[in-house]
Amino acid sequence: MQDQHSATELPSVRRQKILLILERDGKVMASELSQHFAVSEDTIRRDLSELHSAGLVQRVHGGALPRPKDTGKDFLTRVGETDEVKVHLAQLAARHVRDGQIVMFDSGSTTLQIARSLPSTISITAITTSPLTAITLAEYPGIKVILAGGQLNLATMSVSGHETVRLLQGIKADVLFTGVCAIHPEVGISSLHFDEVPVKQALFDSASQVIAVTTADKLGAVEPYIVVPCSRLHTLITERHVASGDIDDYRKLGIEVVQAHA
Template sequence: MLTTQRKKAILDALARDGQVLAGELSVEFGVSEDTVRRDLRELAAEGLLQRVHGGALPVSPALAPFEARRDIETAAKQRIARQAAMMIAPGQTAIIDGGTTSALLVKSLPADLRATIVTHSPSVATALAEHPCVEVILIGGRLYKHSIVAVGAAAMEGISRIHADWYFMGVTGVHPQAGLSTGDFEEAAIKRALAARAAETVVLASSSKLNAASRFVIGEISLAQTIVVEKDADREVIKQIKSAGVTVVRA
């Protein structure tokens, strides 16, 4: 089998099964594991998959710059955002992550909602500046430009002073086995810290993020109590997420 044929077969298997194992591929193709690993390295360098120990996972397409992501899956993100906004009750404190879906979430908050919103996203805070009844607490730090959020030691210090009812988390990858992931090491740490300060963590996941993975792990899939997905999200993936004890809400 030619290299191009192997690579196509690998990508086809990823699309079908959600993961591939180097050992199984070497047997299927009749080549060494070193040859398969070379194929995986080259595909990863092209941005076509995410290598993990023993094999590979589908790569998340949600790693484009913030401006580019605004126009991706907009209708689906709006439905997910509206569903999430309905979870916040009057008097509650909610942490809202950065990202394009989070930006839509704050726009969906009722004009008469009295609540406290904590965020490390300047864009989320700015979007709420004119809200008449929402108190906004902005956590500062070094700006991670991809998601337009604060990261680093100063952000961690601010996060440690919070107790919240909800944390609405943005991710770039949601995979039943590989868990929740994102494209930046520091941002992954910030997300773990925010989840630890909330009674319930809700992940906002449009279809491009399901069954995909990025380089840095936030935590196991069970770090979230709830994941909000599109109404037509893949049934098999949803079944696996539910089997981990996570509630799935379709929007």
Template sequence: MLASQRKQIILELLAREKQVLSSELSQKFAISEDSIRRDLRELAAEGLLQRVHGGALPVSAAIAPIETRKNVQNRSKQNVAAKAAKLIQPAQVVMIDGGTTAHELVMRLPKDMAFTVVTHSPGIAVSLVDHPLVEVIVIGGRLFKHSVVTVGSAMIDAISHINADLFFMGVTGIHASAGFTTGDYEEACVKRALSQRAAETVVMASDEKMNAASAFAIGPLSLASTLVVDSEPDMALRAAFAEQQIEIL
């Protein structure tokens, strides 16, 4: 079998099973694990999968630049944001992540409700200027231009003084074994730190992020208390969330 044929079968298996293991692929194709690892390296270099220890996972489509992401799964993001906005109650302190789904959330926030928003996204902060009853706290730091959010030690130190009711967290991948992931190491650290400062973390995920993974782990699925999605997760992912007692909206 040609290497190109083998790679195509690997991608088909990955799409169907949501995970492939090097040892199992080695047995299936009757070749060494070194050869399989080379296949996986080459497929990863083409952006077709995400390598992990022992195998590979589907790669997330949500790691493109923000201008590109604005045009990905727009209807799904809008549906997710509409559901998420209903979780906010008067007088709460709410942390809102950056990202395109978060921007959809802000567009659906009620203008007649008084509550506080804490954000490290300049774009989110500016979008709340015309909400007269919303107090906005902007967390500064180094601007990570890919996602247009602040990161760094100054940002982490600032949020250590905040106790929020909710954190609306954006991710680029959700997978039963890989947990919540994103495409940048420092951004993963920031998301993890924000989650630790909130009583509840709400993960908002449009369809392209389900059963996918990126290079950097934010944390396990247990990091979230609620998952807001547009369509029903598959059985394996539902079981993983049920095991952690995470509500799916």
């Protein structure tokens, strides 16, 4: 990038130009934008934070990516649709479940798909913070379902609050399948929703093995609220073709990385 801009131009103008560069290049880095606009990297980071807060970009380590487009569909509509990638990842995850285990299911469309992918004859005790996942698990004759109580978040269709955390703290599970809003090898797992953080932390603390299942677009991403460092993960299941982030960075942290073949 060449320095073609004045450091005195209005922040609003600079941010509009950042969006134009992002649309053209598909990714922006704070260091390059700093040189391009002749301002400090701290200034650029503030710009990116403002754009992120406005829902215009997705923050990643060192820069930003385009924000995933909103389809305008509500949560119930989205989880009712078939996503072939998530179905395949969920099938890989379901293979980690064994009869007799105590298994925790975090909220999210991917973990709901894992519940749908279990063998019909499986015999486990399942704990979840998602009413939709609880209903799905209840269809299995061999699964005992425990649904954590609390206040329902309509955006995520999951429960949260003191009662939720207290119940989870009283359980020692064999496996946790966690939903991932964003995961970065240095920053860790982060969430867009503040009230999710203590619930997710309690889930992590209560499981002997933690398996994260995520599509490639969540790798290298950062959301405002940090849940746990990546070192708390045992297994990461994701797509074969990773568009963002270096998958080896997760392996270097001691995480078993399982990538789908298709």
